[in-house]
Amino acid sequence: MVFGTEKDRGEILKKTVAAALAQSGALPRYLDLPVYDYVRQDRFEETAGEAQPILLLRAFQNYEGSGRLNTVETGIRKAFGLGGDARVESVIDQQSPRLAGQRLYEAIRHWRRCVVDVTWWRANVMFELGVRLATHPQGTFCLLDETVLAAGPVGSVKLKEFLALKGYNLKAYGFEHKFKTEAAGFGRIHDTAAQHFRTAQDGYDHLVDAELVAEAEATQRKNAQEQVDIAPLYGSKNTAFGNVILSSALEKRCAAWCYLVERERPHKLRPIDLLDERCADSFRRFRRLSSRLKLDLTRGARDDHMRERIAEAEKDAVGSGATAMADLLELWARIRATPPWLVEPPKVTQADCNDWQDDADQLKILEARLEELNNQACQLVLQGVRSDRKRIEGTVERLKGSAK
């Protein structure tokens, strides 16, 4: 990637990270963060107990030619009190059809014993050590050969203390006596990560109906009427497969609607309930899903039943006044998003003035509805609506003569 100025670099990086986070939140199969995904997988190989190998995280270059690997593996076996046939494995030692990354991070998270040789302070080894400490609270030991050039000067004293490094060198065989205690701070990393982890990152607090709708939308982009072709691979070219995809998308939308109506009962909300943003959001989702389903449902007993349920629920929502209230509150939100009184006067057109006058008239209706509710909970909203209406009327009055 070619960056321009330093300011550009910052902006590009910011936008890239924001896009990555947005996609990670929206797409269940987002894979730009593979390790994030790998460490969330359950173990594939059930080997446990003493038969489970010891994971060795290390640099690959300069390791095998000098006899270092043999020395370190032998030392590790002795340190854990294991026989000569005990397995000490790095990811390249494993024979498996699975991706190396999957195997490595499964072992990092799930294996009981892990030894990390930080000699040379390689970035990939340090990254793997970080993942290990964040995902496994114990059983991690760090080695360092300080006789190797570049092993010593790198890394602060505090870091070395924190890692409780076990020194070794190729001339002194065995370091079993140094494996009796673990670094005191390692467990704290896992505990801190567990305490402060935001569950939203893993999608556990997603709305069930919204997830179903998102899955249904994977078959077609949002602009449903014009983009009619089926997106999944082979879906457009294989009629039988395409029909299964379409049917699955419809059923997911039906399931989303049923879930929403049964669990949140948005059609039973009263106008005053819509002042609560969570209720308003639930009502909005209910209306959007109902509209879409009315369009997608075809003829037949199953679909007719669903259509009748939607009609009844919509009738309830209209009858209680909630639909009209939701429309007025959405209009007010739109006004607040682009307030007329903040528009630069030279840019105002006559059409703008007419629109704003219509808005003011609608806000008057909203004020009347809120007054009718005669509830303390409405007072603050009522003040806001009234104030905005007056500001709009003032703006229109001020600009209507000069508007283009």
Add this chain to the structure above:
Amino acid sequence: MIQELTESVDQLRDEAQAARKAARQSADPAKREQLFASAREKFESAIRHLERGLRNVRRDQKERSSDACAVLERLSQTYGSLGGTLRDFALTKADQERQKMLAEARSQYEQGNTYEDERRKHCGALDTYNMLQLLVVELLGNAALINDHEFETKLRGVQKELERQVNAGRNDSWALADLALVSFLLGSPADHALVDIEQRNAHASFYEATHTVITNLLNEGLGGGGDLTKHLEEFQRLLKRKGGLA
């Protein structure tokens, strides 16, 4: 702001399309009238929101932006849908009332095509919906136009634009259907486009909408039983079968 606008407009458009679909299926004239009126009102409301959104975007942004293109896309499509609704409605009427409504439909397609043209020129959009439907609705008002030289020139213009878009990579079902229809109207077969439509699978709304247009043209006696009629009937059968239409 644009996302909120497009989401609320999409809801209105879905509701309008659902009402239009129900109107087409209704056997009760009074109910049909009411449903068409509801569809029209909702499309018009969506257009008001979008035109206002476009003014806001243009006021805030000096150059034509992706936001403006997103609003223009919805606008041209919604005008097209409104034109189609009025065309469907017109065909349930007779004589002067029918001609009056077809003229209204034409006017919506014209406005839709103005926005569509802006998208083609400035947003790189590959769309010809309003451009072709404008001519279809003219034919529905006066089937004799099929033999008119000036009308043929207009059809050739649409064909040229469609071919340009297909060469630029457009490969959606609407393009194939438009290509087939314009070829038939120009007296040529469209075997390649029909084979492509036969081999693929799209959402039901595509088959319904295209089938309605072809049926309307056939009902107007277009082709007088000759090759054009045969081509249109073949196309109609394909759409009916693929779309599982009754």
